[in-house]
Amino acid sequence: MADKRFDEATQTETVGHEWDGIEELNTPLPRWWLWTFYACIVFAIGYTVAYPAWPGISSATQGVLGWTSRGQLAEEMDEAAAARAKTVASLADMPIAELPQHPELMRAAVAGGSAAFKVNCVQCHGAGAAGSKGYPNLNDDDWLWGGDLQTIETTLIYGIRQPGEDMTRQSMMPNFGSDGLLDAGQISDVAGYVLSLSGKAQKSAATQRGAQVFADNCAVCHGENAKGNRDLGAPNLSDAIWLDGGSKAEVEAQIHHPHHGVMPAWGERLDPVTIKMLAAYVHSLGGGEEFAAPVAEAAPEGEDMAEDTAETRE
DSSP states (O other): OTTOOBOTTTOOBEEEEEETTEEEEOOOOOHHHHHHHHHHHHHHHHHHHHSSOSBOSSSBOOOTTOOOHHHHHHHHHHHHHHHTHHHHHHHHHSOGGGGGGOHHHHHHHHHHHHHHHHHHTHHHHOTTSOOBTTBOOSSSSOOSSOOSHHHHHHHHHHOBSOTTOTTSBOOOOOOTTTTTSSOHHHHHHHHHHHHHTTTSSOOOHHHHHHHHHHHHHTHHHHOTTSOOBTTTTBOOSSSSOOSSOOSHHHHHHHHHSOOOOOBOOGGGTSOHHHHHHHHHHHHHTTTOOOOOOOOSSOOOTTOOGGGGSOOOOO
16 A cells, blocks of 8 residues: 555556556446446345345245246236137037148148147157158158048057057058068068059069968958058058168068057147147148048949059058
8 A cells, every 4th residue: 555656657546566567546336337336236226125036945935026037927827828819719619530621720720730749759759750760741741540530549549559558550460570470481482472553572483382371371351452441550561661670681571579558648749639730730730631431331242442542551
């Protein structure tokens, strides 16, 4: 302090600090800066009194206004729910098969289903619903159980091979190899035959033998023409669309010891309106089918029943 003096050039008092000939001037802070600083202090004190601020052992101080971020979120969610209540009520009351007759409601359902899909379904089917090995592509028109709105809704509600769900979709392909139903040669022959149906293998003596193996062991589910059977969830084997891979080795592996994927029964996890919206969204992706009423009478003997159904999902 004894070294304090006035700087000759600026006539400003120094603070007494000097280092290598450089001295610090005691220049006052601008008045506007000081008032801003004081205002910030007052605001901070008021904020900590009005809002949750000081951490405690189990929770923060509540604040005299009683505001919380959780409470604000709840209010915003209530407002959003109130805004869409009319649409949700309309969706709840309308049979899903009638949705296409109401374009505005259908668009609302598709929009809601898109949001629900991003939360619940992208983990398996991907963000674009294109699927991957072992997970179906929902954009195409290849369906195991059917692609109309009601069928998709049913699949969503009860799932695929959902343990503990009596109404779940079930399709269990036998372990032809691991259970000794077919030997390695027969598996190779029938795999070659199946690949030849979609032009992925050349016809040969082996595929001819495979055709007989197919007729004896596989046609009961997949049909004599290998077009599949939606009542059994048996896939179409002639369309070159494969769930678990379409190479010779992958087809042989599937015949030897099949993969049986599981889709959750969403009826136990989501409300009926959300499931209806999900069905509308999946149906809108490009592979959705028109509603097909059950056939009242059996077709005449010899008529190809599979010609009237779309491709099944592999």
